[in-house]
Amino acid sequence: MPDTPTAQEVRQIRPAPEARVFSPAAVVASCVGFVLIGALQALYGPAIPAFRDEFGLSPSAAGLGLSAHFVGGVAGVLLFDRLYGRMGNRRILGTSYLLMALGAAGFALAPNWPAALAAALLAGLGFGGIDYGLNQLFAVGFGHRSTAMLNILNAHFGIGAILGPALVAAVGAEHYPALFLAFAAANLPLLLCLRGVRDQVPQPGSGTTGTTGTTGTTGTTGTTAGGSARGRSLGSVLAVFVTLYVLHVGIEAGVGGWEPTHLETVGYGAGAAATATSVYWLMMTVGRFLVAPLALRHSPQAIITVSCAGMTVCLLLASVPWLAPYAYAGVGLFIAPIFPTGLPWLNAAAPRARRAGALVIAASMIGGVAAGPALGKAIEWSGVRAVPLLLCAVSAVCLLATLWLIRATRTDPPAL
Structure with a gap:
C-alpha cells in the first residue's frame, strides 16, 4: 500500500454524507x-x-x-x-x-x-x-x-x-x-x-482533502494535490508554504495600505484613489466567489500558479500610471484565491504535520502586521512611485515558491 493514495483512491474514500x-x-x-x-x-x-x-x-x-x-x-x-x-x-x-x-x-x-x-x-x-x-x-x-x-x-x-x-x-x-x-x-x-458542527476532529490526509476528484484536468490526473518529492524534508515544504503565506498577505496588505498614496503620487485625486482602493478589496471578495466553481475542476496547484502569475503581471502594469487603478483591481482578483486554496494543498502535502495549518494562518497574520513597516522602509529608499515594482518583486518570489512546492509535492510524502 503506497503512502500517498492516487486521485482515484481518494475519490473512493470520500466520507459518506452522514459523516459530514x-x-x-x-x-x-x-x-x-x-x-x-x-x-x-x-x-x-x-x-x-x-x-x-x-x-x-x-x-x-x-x-x-x-x-x-x-x-x-x-x-x-x-x-x-x-x-x-x-x-x-x-x-x-x-x-x-x-x-x-x-x-x-x-x-x-x-x-x-x-x-x-x-x-x-x-x-x-x-x-x-x-x-x-x-x-x-x-x-x-x-x-x-x-x-x-x-x-x-x-x-x-x-x-x-x-x-x-x-x-x-x-x-x-x-x-x-x-x-x-x-x-x-x-x-x-x-x-x-x-x-x-461535528465534534469529532477530522484527520487531514485521510482522503477528505487534496484533490479535485476530476481527471483530465491539468495538475490532477494520476496524482494527489499533496504528494511530495522523494527526499524533500517536511520542514522545507512547510517553510516554503509559510514563506508563500507571509509574502502574499504582505502584498495584500501592502496594496491596501499604499495604493491610495501611489495613485495620488502619479496624479489621481484623493477621491479617485480611495474609490480604486475600495474596488481592489471588492475584487478580492469577487475573486473568491468566482474561483469556487473552478476549484471543482482544477487543482489547487494550478489555481495558485495562475494567481501568482496574474498578480505579478498586474503589479508590473500598475507601474504605468494610466493603467494603475485597473491593474490594482486585477491584483485583487488574482490574489483572492491564494489563502483559501493553499490550505487543502497544505493538508494533503503534510498530512502528518498536525500544526501545519496553524503555522501558515499565524504566518499570514504576521505578514499583514510586518508589511507596513517593511514596505515603508523600502519606500523611503526608492520612493512612492516604486510601490508596484517592489510588490511585483515580492509577487515573483511567491510564484517561484509555488513552482518549487509543485515540484516538491509531486510524488512521495515528505521525509521526516
Missing part, C-alpha cells in the same frame, strides 16, 4: 461568522479619529488598537491549535465566539485606552480561534469540494471587511461604541448553530 462535518445551517452560520470577523478587523481603522478624540491619542498610539487585535489573533491561532483534537470542535468555536463578543463589548465600554487595548487583544484571541478553527474544518470537511468551500468562506470575510467601514461612514466614527456592541451581540446567535 457541517450541517447546512452550520455552513451558513460559519459564513456569517466570517462576515463578522472581517467587519471587526475593518472597524478599527475608520474609527481611529474617534479614538484620538476620546482618549487624546497620537496617530501611532491610536493605531495600536489594530496591532493589539492582530497580536491576539496570532495568539488565538496558536492557542486553539494546541487545543485542536483535545477539545471538541463545538467548544473551540463557541469559546472563540464568546471571547470575540466579550472583547468587542469591552472595547466599546473601555474607560481608558489601556483597557481598550486589552479588550482588543481579547477580541483578537477569539478572532484567531474562529479564523483557525473554521479554516481548518472547512479544509478537511467537504471532501473534493473543500477548496471551493474555503474560497466561499473566505469571500464572506471580504464582505465583512467592506461592510465595516461602510457602517462607520453611515453612523459616524464618534458612534463606534454602538457598532462594537452591535457586533458583540451578533456573535451570540451563532452559538445556537454549533450543534450542527
Whole structure:
C-alpha cells in the first residue's frame, strides 16, 4: 500500500454524507461568522479619529488598537491549535465566539485606552480561534469540494471587511461604541448553530482533502494535490508554504495600505484613489466567489500558479500610471484565491504535520502586521512611485515558491 493514495483512491474514500462535518445551517452560520470577523478587523481603522478624540491619542498610539487585535489573533491561532483534537470542535468555536463578543463589548465600554487595548487583544484571541478553527474544518470537511468551500468562506470575510467601514461612514466614527456592541451581540446567535458542527476532529490526509476528484484536468490526473518529492524534508515544504503565506498577505496588505498614496503620487485625486482602493478589496471578495466553481475542476496547484502569475503581471502594469487603478483591481482578483486554496494543498502535502495549518494562518497574520513597516522602509529608499515594482518583486518570489512546492509535492510524502 503506497503512502500517498492516487486521485482515484481518494475519490473512493470520500466520507459518506452522514459523516459530514457541517450541517447546512452550520455552513451558513460559519459564513456569517466570517462576515463578522472581517467587519471587526475593518472597524478599527475608520474609527481611529474617534479614538484620538476620546482618549487624546497620537496617530501611532491610536493605531495600536489594530496591532493589539492582530497580536491576539496570532495568539488565538496558536492557542486553539494546541487545543485542536483535545477539545471538541463545538467548544473551540463557541469559546472563540464568546471571547470575540466579550472583547468587542469591552472595547466599546473601555474607560481608558489601556483597557481598550486589552479588550482588543481579547477580541483578537477569539478572532484567531474562529479564523483557525473554521479554516481548518472547512479544509478537511467537504471532501473534493473543500477548496471551493474555503474560497466561499473566505469571500464572506471580504464582505465583512467592506461592510465595516461602510457602517462607520453611515453612523459616524464618534458612534463606534454602538457598532462594537452591535457586533458583540451578533456573535451570540451563532452559538445556537454549533450543534450542527461535528465534534469529532477530522484527520487531514485521510482522503477528505487534496484533490479535485476530476481527471483530465491539468495538475490532477494520476496524482494527489499533496504528494511530495522523494527526499524533500517536511520542514522545507512547510517553510516554503509559510514563506508563500507571509509574502502574499504582505502584498495584500501592502496594496491596501499604499495604493491610495501611489495613485495620488502619479496624479489621481484623493477621491479617485480611495474609490480604486475600495474596488481592489471588492475584487478580492469577487475573486473568491468566482474561483469556487473552478476549484471543482482544477487543482489547487494550478489555481495558485495562475494567481501568482496574474498578480505579478498586474503589479508590473500598475507601474504605468494610466493603467494603475485597473491593474490594482486585477491584483485583487488574482490574489483572492491564494489563502483559501493553499490550505487543502497544505493538508494533503503534510498530512502528518498536525500544526501545519496553524503555522501558515499565524504566518499570514504576521505578514499583514510586518508589511507596513517593511514596505515603508523600502519606500523611503526608492520612493512612492516604486510601490508596484517592489510588490511585483515580492509577487515573483511567491510564484517561484509555488513552482518549487509543485515540484516538491509531486510524488512521495515528505521525509521526516
